[in-house]
Amino acid sequence: MSGRWWESRWFLAAAMLLAAIPLLWPAVPPLTDLPGHIGRYRVMLGDEAALLDTYYAFEWRLVGNLGVDLLVAALAPLIGLEPAVKLVVLAIPVLTTGALLWLSRELTGRESPWALFALPLAYSYPFQFGFVNYCLAMALALGGWALWLWLGRLQRIALRAAIFVPLGLIVWTCHAMGWAMLGLFVFAGEWAARVKGRSLARAAFDAAIASLPLAPPVLAMLLWRGGGAPADTGRFFDLIAKLKGLGSVLRDRWIWLDLPALLVIVMAVYAGIRGQAGRFEPQAAAAAGLTVLAFLLLPFTLLGSAYADLRLLPFAFAVALAGLTPREGAPVRIIALAGLAFFLIRTLGTTASFALYDADWRRELAALDQLPRGARVFALVGDGCDQPWAHSRRTHLPAFATARRAAFANDQWRMEGAPLLRVPLPLGYFAHDPSQISVEAACPHDPNLLPRDRALAAFPRDAFTHVWLIDAPTAPASLHGLRPVWKQDGSALYAIDRSASRLPAGAAPQ
Template sequence: MQTRATGNWWERRWVAYALALACAVPLLWPALPPLADVPGHMARWHVSMALDRSADLQRYYDFHWEVIPNLGMDLIVPALATLFGLAFATKLAVMAIPVLTAAGLLAMARAAHGRIPPTALFALPLAYAWPFQFGFVNFALSQALAFCATALWLRLGQGGRLGMRAALFVPIACVIWVTHSFGWGMLGLIALAAELARLRGEGRSWVSALIGAGVQCVPLAAPLLVMLSGRGGGALGADDWFDWSAKLLWVMGMLRDRWQWFDLASLLPLIAVLCVGARSARLGLSPLLAWPALLCLVAFVLLPRLLMGGAYVDMRMIPAAVMLALVAVKPPADARFGRTLAVLGLAFLLVRLVGTTASYVLRSGEQHSELAAIEAIPRGAAVLTLVARPCGDLWGAQREDVLPGIAVVRRDAFVNANWAIAGQQLLSVRYAQAGRYRVDPSQQMAAAGCSVGGPDFKRAIARFPRAAFGYVWTIGFPPGTAKADDLRLVWSSGRSALYRVAR
């Protein structure tokens, strides 16, 4: 049963708005959001907008619009770019994701409890969890929309407006599916578990509650009609099941960014809040959100790393499970205890935002240094990019695998770091001359001294098709590392270099 707000400062609406907006602060300074995959996304968005008017792009790429479940930012950013330009449109759209995530979490908490519990403040830094740091922007946006939709689902269900909910959630489910299919799947899991908890709370038997929850969730299945028609999805393959060492890393790396000690230490308050919330008689968990958290945790355990062309599928579920569990903790009846939790939650949020902001300022400078190479690349050039992958899995390693995608944006160039997975992206590469160096991950190389981590750099330099590429851009390999008689150094940054291929 919902309770009324008591007037505590963290329960006021303007505070909720301020907290959600504060989650955009780390992204204010960088001109380019320093998330791993964003440059690759920007390259695709640029091709979608400029292909018709660029002969250079037409030589290298094709782009055909169709309905697939991975279009969220692909629709939003080009629309914004007509007003603000691609770079600023990307920044605005990416900034909106943590804001929407935080807003959805707070709205879910208010819908479940009738007011915002102080523990919800601990969940907000997870808007910058590892899936977001990777730059999975379509997924992150769909997750944020799923959280916001869950708040509406709970309110309508508690108000008995089930017919209205069924009608509204047909288009809502379709919008989230188009944004990203995994966000739609997450919405289905959360809604099913929340509905089951609601019906059980009304005293129904397990069989009756399961049947009732399944019937109520039928409107969410609307996108299945598109999928069953053979459209809107990639291959159904799955791989890398039950890799427990990787899953442990996903758990430990939920807040992974730059400083390992800081990110691991930041898990301790979350663990403490969840343990106290689950065991303390002064708190407890609301089944409306605790059951969805548990189902997301089960999905994390059961899902593989690779599914339907997507990678790190299981990893995306663990932050969602923890966020839901944190907002599931009930508001304490003890006002003093509640104020203490709220102050600690606010302090945790501010510390994480300050740390993420500092990290992003540093990453922005690192990216700017590397991207200076683009000034030496002629418009329309074909560039072989070779990016060093650090030995092992270094915690704060630079995220540069698809950074060369910015050359597509600024120079209408060809780079071999684009994704072209059927059913996952609308971009395709037509530059057959590039051979094996056409698409991602052909740019990923083992760093010097690594026994594992990627293909051999020296072999790539010796064997790449000279007729297909005019330039070679090496990132993470100092100038002079690429040893070939036909390569002429034209730019270097100390750790990276650009070479012209002498004809």
Template sequence: MVGTINANDGVIDSSAHWWERRWVLAALVVAAAVPLAWPSLPPLSDLPGHMGRWHIAMALRDSPDLARYYAFHWALIPNLGMDLLVPALARVVGFEAATKLAVMAIPVLTVIGLLWAAREAHGRVPPTAILAVPLAYAWPFQFGFVNFTLSQALAFCALALWIRWGREGRFAVRAVAFFAIAFVLWVSHSFGWGMFGLMAAAAELARMRAAGRGWGAALGTTMLQCLPLAGPVIIMAAQAGYAAGAGPGAGAGGLGASDWFNVPIKALWLLSLFRDRWQAFDLLSLVPLVLLLYVAVRSPDWGFSRLIGWPAAACLAAFVILPRLLMGGAYVDMRIAPAAMMLALVAIAPPIAARATRTTALLALLFVAVRLGSTTLSFAERSAEQQREIAAIAAIPRGAAVLSLIARPCGNAWTDLRRDHLPGLAIVRRDVFTNDQWVIAGQQLLSIRHQVAAPYLADPSQSVYPAQCSDIGSNFNAAIAGFPRAAFTHVWTIGFPPGAAQAADLRVVWTNGSSTLYRVVR
């Protein structure tokens, strides 16, 4: 990937082509927010569950209903990016508006970071960097890993600043500033902090080698320059819980690592970079990126910037090496795959004056328009689908205890219906208890007080899979027959027809034909 080197790494060229003009770059940044403009709430898979947790953190003190069900103990953990940002914004614009604005900021910051890094590495923004813009909506973002993707966006911005100060020789200023920046990235999400450390080390090593340093001297200097980034290790070492295995992530328990070198799964992650709604279109969207990378590798007139290409290669190596599950975090390797692709595209150095380069710029803008346009349409449709389901919340009394049971397919179909954590919005709007929250030590600060609801306390007890793949989650019929009646006032089934919950003490109070809210008759 990085065998061909751009000889002009870091040299600022004052001439600018039309795609480098400020208004074009500003338009790309604004366009990154367009898919999220229409939906009242971003239709991301895990987001409603996160919203439930943020609401509990904000409203627990003033809500006797929430205080009966939950406890929340603030602590310094490496998974707090949106947990801090959304409540701060909510004091100004309200909770749901704050959520939308904070989520919209993630793709915007991602694009800013990528274009800025391109400028610092190449001395200009190559047209190939424009192709990375739609990857701000890659699958980790669609999944709703908002703390991680926020940290990743900040990491791209930090990488641009790291390269700039390295080129300018401002090493003392960089060391002091990045000691603080490392803590910001770590608090947002430690996977983002770790990814930035990898990118910064690779960029610094590339700079040392380009300056003529031998491998030994380059490695030693890189380690010294990156030492300020290790500041969060002080906190990690001081937290006994972290040493016991608690770490940032989402959606998976377990303390160790598993699912190493699973080639079929890793191939799926690569094919899923654009995974959203229409499988054939999402897969076809990968073709221009792969072709461009092939041309850049094979053509003698094209090349790659060391300063971005080596971080891209480092992220690709991490993707290959890391397992799917690590320290309680799920989809660890999947999260890094889009970053490797984004950086690889930004690293490409096409011939500046060639007509093919101008054509590439036009085609890149067309690609961005098509991909962001499709994402906009997809999000509008997903928002309508979610609104149809959460209409049930109006029928839920404030302070109720709701057993949520949500139908899930085997194998995670390409078009995810994104309803796994919709009950979290009932927490936001009705201060209820529901069993969809994540409660993993060291990852969330939330705990459950409503222990009488066991075993239907937390994620993944709300998920119901077909019998052939039901190794996690709940069995629907067993849950309906055996859930503790004293613990719940309502049952909300999503993806099951009305009447599927066959129990004499359940009465239908709302249904839309595929989802139903039942009242538990005492």
């Protein structure tokens, strides 16, 4: 390698291809929430309407959370549901990687070698958790800000305004928070570019005026939230959760790998703040600073979306590193080689982790071979009150019964405000998430979770045909009236025996 190889087009292409490697082997990206989305997509496509319309009601609505849904709706009829999901989700870290390198060029004038340390953040915890619409929107937001800066550098202000009116609507449609972050990035950059020689208030006013092409989605948000029950918002200033969120920025499987990797990123940013690693470009510093402020001010749950605040942190680090210019005389090639090594190590670790999660999913999903089409499945997925660092990611595996066997499963989210998918069946607590999450004893921090034996006694057996226990070992007495059709270690699929007398039902939660 010679010269500034990290600034070449071939390296950009290679980095984007490298970002795809962890997702090449798994049949379905092993992200915690993704199976739940896949179940919804099957209902959305309507190709199993004869069975699924009995259990679910789907209605398209204009909501700021449709990015992957719309792409899957377009691709699935051509290549199939799960290949379409894999293709779209695989594209997210690829686009994020390319957007970060482009953004670094626009912020610093050339790709900073420090930007290579930001590339593993394409697989940050929000992506690992399966917030795919949000992560797609953030990839577009990072690329959108780079486009904004490029057009500004070319003095194409009118063209930029014309492009960003529809582009803002596109990003909002993918995910409203992604659009909000695009607006934050643009505003911060415009403010930093204007603040020299002006008052802070004047610079902020001028930056807001410059950012107006991104404003039209505000009307869409008013329409989105104009009807229905208000969605939950709460847990402001939960400092313990925020500290855990900071530690989980790169959380995947191995804490001994994930925390040191986060420490590398934190030390690089800290060295930039101290001036030891270089200097932050003003626009990057303003954007990263405002993102951290938003993280501190936002609640844990915003309009029904959990982890609303914690989703922002990876992108604060990413923007900061993308805009960190090495100090004069710094060994830029050594920094770049260290960044490349960091990127490669994280990519190899993520690849191995995803292969292990994929193998675990395949073992559990073998139960579906014994499940009749159109069945009604009451699933219980073993979990604990205190989750380990490497979470099993099985929480929404029951949705594969919907996706692959056109069956009902009790794991779909209940969304307030403007839901696309509803469960009209009169099942109460047992109709939706979190009734599929199974714990051995009551959790003090979440009283809505029924202990496993109590759930098996309380669920309405007449409304279901099967019980699917996923890593949920259960006392034999709780399995009265259930006939085993598949077993494997601590998992099992049972058919409900209608002729068996039923155990007395426990009280369902209020």
